[in-house]
Amino acid sequence: MPGQSHNKTCLHLVVTSRAEAVTRCADQIVDGDAVVFLDDGVMQFALPGQLGHLQLDQAHFLKPDLEARGLPTTSSEQGWAVISDSEFVDMLELHPHCLTWK
Numbered sequence: 001m002p003g004q005s006h007n008k009t010c011l012h013l014v015v016t017s018r019a020e021a022v023t024r025c026a027d028q029i030v031d032g033d034a035v036v037f038l039d040d041g042v043m044q045f046a047l048p049g050q051l052g053h054l055q056l057d058q059a060h061f062l063k064p065d066l067e068a069r070g071l072p073t074t075s076s077e078q079g080w081a082v083i084s085d086s087e088f089v090d091m092l093e094l095h096p097h098c099l100t101w102k
Helices: 019-028 039-046 063-068 085-094
Strands: 010-014 034-037 059-062 081-083 097-101
Touching: 010 019, 010 039, 010 085, 019 097, 034 039, 034 085, 039 059, 039 063, 059 063, 059 085, 063 081, 081 085
Parallel strands: 010 034, 010 097, 034 059, 059 081
Antiparallel strands: none
């Protein structure tokens, strides 16, 4: 249809602390994709070496899940974004596709 967007970006949700899920996720990312670490996936925040070749602007950590696990909610040292629940909803609306990595 004329004027219809052909946005094929994907929002990748990492919900586990397992390093292999991050590796598999990172291997599938293309330009425009984003990654949100939530649930136990936020444990990756404490293990920066585990993020492999993810670009910093692609990694987002859900603040309530960081707080629930006693992890810092500021990311200035790592350069990753810490997002609120409402920002997470905005990201879901922005990306027409979503994959969950367990």
